[in-house]
Amino acid sequence: MTKELPELKLKILLIGDTAVGKTCMILKYIDNNFPETHIATIGVEYKSKVIYTDKYKITLNIWDTSGQERFKSITKSFFINANGALFVYDITNIKTYENVKNWIKDSEMYGKFDSIICGNKIDLDSQRAIKFDTLKEFGLKQKIPVIETSAKTGVNIEEAFKMIVDQILKGRNDEEIRKEFGVEKPENFNLQKCQKKTKESNGCVCKK
Numbered sequence: 001m002t003k004e005l006p007e008l009k010l011k012i013l014l015i016g017d018t019a020v021g022k023t024c025m026i027l028k029y030i031d032n033n034f035p036e037t038h039i040a041t042i043g044v045e046y047k048s049k050v051i052y053t054d055k056y057k058i059t060l061n062i063w064d065t066s067g068q069e070r071f072k073s074i075t076k077s078f079f080i081n082a083n084g085a086l087f088v089y090d091i092t093n094i095k096t097y098e099n100v101k102n103w104i105k106d107s108e109m110y111g112k113f114d115s116i117i118c119g120n121k122i123d124l125d126s127q128r129a130i131k132f133d134t135l136k137e138f139g140l141k142q143k144i145p146v147i148e149t150s151a152k153t154g155v156n157i158e159e160a161f162k163m164i165v166d167q168i169l170k171g172r173n174d175e176e177i178r179k180e181f182g183v184e185k186p187e188n189f190n191l192q193k194c195q196k197k198t199k200e201s202n203g204c205v206c207k208k
Helices: 022-031 069-077 094-098 100-108 122-127 132-142 157-169 174-181 191-195
Strands: 007-015 044-052 057-065 084-090 114-120 146-148
Touching: 007 022, 007 157, 007 174, 022 044, 022 057, 022 084, 022 114, 022 157, 057 157, 084 094, 084 100, 084 157, 094 100, 100 114, 114 132, 114 157, 132 146, 146 157, 157 174
Parallel strands: 007 057, 007 084, 084 114, 114 146
Antiparallel strands: 044 057
């Protein structure tokens, strides 16, 4: 019988200008599907995917935030309680790259969470406006890991989401991870300790 893994839940945002491929990245990652026509996200939508590591079963709630200015106030509200973010730009559009700085600055007003910077659409390399070396230099200045992807071909899509999960979990021990991201019900959290109480005990006094 396979041992049941502890369950975690992570909230991850995809943030960036409109048409950089955020929705397509999620659809490729979740459904291995790439829509040929542009899908404009209205406000915020999310999809879920369960992944497994050697130690955990993790539910990723992946929020697709609209980059359109008129929806920006909606987007900002979803920075709250996020565990991680992918700041996405289009490698063929220098303006979307420059705006990553603004998205990062906006996010810093709503708390701290781990992040990576993702240059999408590397299938359009012949139209590239931002060199990968430029991205790496920017990432070093921001102290944020970087990666390039293609939602169309699937290149580095799995790796990008694995990277953000690794960023979130790294530097924390098992107890810290389960306390911060675990989905155990509070009433069951110290069940084993409670069961060890003697019959003379008037009730469980375990810390919740």
